[in-house]
Amino acid sequence: MTSEPTMRDRIVQAAERRVRASGFAEMSFRDVATDVGVKSASVHYHFPTKADLGVAIVANYAKRFSQALDGIDTSDPMTAFDAYAALYDVALVVDEAVCLCAIMGAESIGLPQTVNDQTRAFFQMNLSWLEGLFQRHTGTAQASLARLVVTALEGAIIVASNAQDRSVLADVTAELRQMVALRIRG
Amino acid sequence: MTSEPTMRDRIVQAAERRVRASGFAEMSFRDVATDVGVKSASVHYHFPTKADLGVAIVANYAKRFSQALDGIDTSDPMTAFDAYAALYDVALVVDEAVCLCAIMGAESIGLPQTVNDQTRAFFQMNLSWLEGLFQRHTGTAQASLARLVVTALEGAIIVASNAQDRSVLADVTAELRQMVALRIRG
């Protein structure tokens, strides 16, 4: 069942790399086509408009993130938090790029609404997962705390990327961890 | 001394509005020229390349932000924090746009290095101001806490802008306030 990826999947993958490397506006059909070894007309066959491609990119990213969340053992709250924060560290270190949705979020005002809706769903998925974790271990969802965690990590990835200094993300994660621990015990 | 703004200033102002409305990549010389009532060649006279214009935009934004910081009374820590957080609220509510440097930071990887350097200086200015505040009232700079505040507010502005829901920023600000208060008293 681990057959070769379809051309559609390869296009989405290449497009995500381009967006994370230089933004949605600067990602072009021609560049993506070159990356996967076809012509731009072929990319248009799979995704008629750029908005269609944008939606597919975010949906695919969110799906992978969702699977990663499902793989986290939430029986211990702080272990779960560490695993969650590690997802952002991976996004920065391994991919050497900003979280896809940090870019999409920042560019929001100029993007197609369909793309923005997908991005919003990504943030909502993160919030819901954290609220579920807090609910399980404190008895309340702590929606505001969840919002702080998500926004701080997204912001940290942006600042860290700009300064090319990963210690920003490490510091912010440590501060958040302390705050979460306090809230869970107290 | 409050004479009319120069053409150069008017161009920078219009360009900032365009960037905050749809990103740096989508801001064009023609659009900016039309906004201020000249031709694109005239914009090029003042700013030969787009990188030059980008640097000027961020520098101008940082200068205004700096003046706002200078105007905050820091004798009481929590009053000062509220005034600081209000700057982000204004950026979102009044301007109806994301913080300029949140956009520039998110787009960092694809931007000219000169622009990125200016953006980094903006973040550093924010961190230094907060560290000064914490130093004054706790005896230590609390660099990690300062990083959390800046990244969370930048991230909150992005998420709030994407969802068109200002309560995100309000919630995050409230959480940060609580954390700062705890650190200052404890």
Add this chain to the structure above:
DNA sequence: GTCTATAATTTGATAGAC
């Protein structure tokens, strides 16, 4: 300083052959 004019390139998107 601002203009007209234009070069050189890139973009998103479509038509039609194979």
Add this chain to the structure above:
DNA sequence: GTCTATCAAATTATAGAC
């Protein structure tokens, strides 16, 4: 499904008149 070919529009940037 992928190709060639092409379009219409937009982009950054420059040359030279005024």
